[in-house]
Amino acid sequence: MWLLNSSIGKKVVMSLTGLFLILFLTFHMSMNLVAIFSAEGYNAVCEFLGANWYALAGTAVIAAGAVLHILFALWLTYINRRARGKDRYKVSERPKEVEWASQNMLVLGIIVVIGIALHLYQFWFKMQFNEITGILPEVNPHDGYALIAETLGNPIMAVIYLVWFAAIWFHLTHGFWSAIQTLGWNNKIWLSRWKCISNIYTTILCLGFAVVAIYFGFIA
Amino acid sequence: MEKNINITLRIWRQKGPKEKGAFKEYSLQNISTESSFLEMLDVLNEQLINNGEDPVVFDHDCREGICGMCSLYINGHPHGPDEDVTTCQLHMRKFNDGDVITVEPWRSAGFPVIRDLMVDRSAFDKIMQAGGYISVNTGGVPDANAIPIPKANADEAMDAATCIGCGACVAACKNGSAMLFVSAKVSQLALLPQGRIEAARRAKAMLSKMDELGFGNCTNTGACEAECPKNISITNIARLNREFIKAKLKD
Incomplete structure (x- = not known):
């Protein structure tokens, strides 16, 4: 199977799962924004995406995408470190054309994963997981608004979330165009266009997330 | 403008593919800024040979930037700090008096070191x-x-x-x-x-x-x-x- 055996195949898996996760983040961000405007509206979204079969199927697909992305990242990084050889350069300078994020995708990814673990514990565990298992009877799984207000109402937590969003921003500014490049959808004209689109899209995405954290942490 | 500079070289020395390598420092006096990087290494090697030491092994051939033989990772950059040139086209005018110049071989599992700065x-x-x-198919040359x-x-x-x-x-x-x-x-x-x-x-x-x-x-x-x-x-x-x-x- 070329997706597993060849270097480009493995990277195609990284690209497709990465782009899929960006799409997921886009939906997630749009739904979060509802919380600023209307508590009932946000809770309606929470109820709609509770523990229905389609929400569960969707969650499974997203989880599979994230797990594949992480596993392939670790696998590729292992091969890359081996390919670099045992001896490291004594003096090495990053050329000014090279983005910092592009050489630190794994580190950024690890920060993102830690954030995901925290986020799943604070929200998913008390909402979807709670609805299926009834593990926390005192928490209403459909009152997402109250959960946000309680969790992000703590300014320290809001700042932690903002740091997380910053890591996602760095990860995606490189990841977005890099995925397109790996899929071969690039040329001399589109190279700079894709980089620009990456930056703009990622900035809008992360600002959308950040606005909610700032609103609940410092304004509401 | 021509002038002479004194430099210190920190060069990777490695006897063979399986031996352990290490950096060794050499000082060079009165190097013309007009000379190319490889000419500077030639000066060093002449000095080493006169002292009865092993010269530094490095790849080079045409010395006009087209054969692809020269390599060297100089001060953190392949082919040195200058842009869009090979090592043989790099000149000493890119360096200053008193500089310490670190010269390493290409380091990659795909390119094992043969000796010193030469890789396979x-x-x-x-x-x-x-x-x-x-x-x-061989045959008549098409138009x-x-x-x-x-x-x-x-x-x-x-x-x-x-x-x-x-x-x-x-x-x-x-x-x-x-x-x-x-x-x-x-x-x-x-x-x-x-x-x-x-x-x-x-x-x-x-x-x-x-x-x-x-x-x-x-x-x-x-x-x-x-x-x-x-x-x-x-x-x-x-x-x-x-x-x-x-x-x-x-x-």
């Missing part, structure tokens, strides 16, 4: 043998203008063909990937009608040879393009990806 780049030859050519080629394609193929196979891309890549080299060699043929016929087979064969020889996976940092003495564009890598994915989807 035969992996590139193996990749070329896997498919970096067009199969032609050059019998196959029309769009100017833009011809230009881009020519740009890709300027790759001299020096290996700076692998040396610069944090993943030790040879994608820029392979993509340039795939592109220079894939863009032309004569090379188009075998394009799918070529992309698959050269890439799998590259993977087999232990080069890493491209993460699109662009360090290869930034350090390439011939300015090969990473859009060639996108073309290689495209050719490879298309070929695999067709299979």
Whole structure:
């Protein structure tokens, strides 16, 4: 199977799962924004995406995408470190054309994963997981608004979330165009266009997330 | 303006592929800023030979930036701090009096050190043998203008063909990937009608040879393009990806 055996195949898996996760983040961000405007509206979204079969199927697909992305990242990084050889350069300078994020995708990814673990514990565990298992009877799984207000109402937590969003921003500014490049959808004209689109899209995405954290942490 | 400078060199010395290497420092006095980097190393070697020491081994051949033999990772950059030139085209005017210059070999699992600063780049030859050519029947030479080629394609193929196979891309890549080299060699043929016929087979064969020889996976940092003495564009890598994915989807 070329997706597993060849270097480009493995990277195609990284690209497709990465782009899929960006799409997921886009939906997630749009739904979060509802919380600023209307508590009932946000809770309606929470109820709609509770523990229905389609929400569960969707969650499974997203989880599979994230797990594949992480596993392939670790696998590729292992091969890359081996390919670099045992001896490291004594003096090495990053050329000014090279983005910092592009050489630190794994580190950024690890920060993102830690954030995901925290986020799943604070929200998913008390909402979807709670609805299926009834593990926390005192928490209403459909009152997402109250959960946000309680969790992000703590300014320290809001700042932690903002740091997380910053890591996602760095990860995606490189990841977005890099995925397109790996899929071969690039040329001399589109190279700079894709980089620009990456930056703009990622900035809008992360600002959308950040606005909610700032609103609940410092304004509401 | 010509002047003379005194420098300290910190050079990687390694007796053989299996031996452990280490840095050794040498001071050089009165080096003309007009001299090239390799001429400066020649001065050093003459000094070493006169002192009865082993000269520093380094690769070089044409010394005019076209053969792809010279290498050297100088002060953190393949082919040194100057842009778009090979080491043999680097001049001492890029350095200042009193500088400490660190000179290392290409470091990559695909390019094992033979001795001192010389590495084994035969992996590139193996990749070329896997498919970096067009199969032609010998016979009468066809007319050059019998196959029309769009100017833009011809230009881009020519740009890709300027790759001299020096290996700076692998040396610069944090993943030790040879994608820029392979993509340039795939592109220079894939863009032309004569090379188009075998394009799918070529992309698959050269890439799998590259993977087999232990080069890493491209993460699109662009360090290869930034350090390439011939300015090969990473859009060639996108073309290689495209050719490879298309070929695999067709299979």
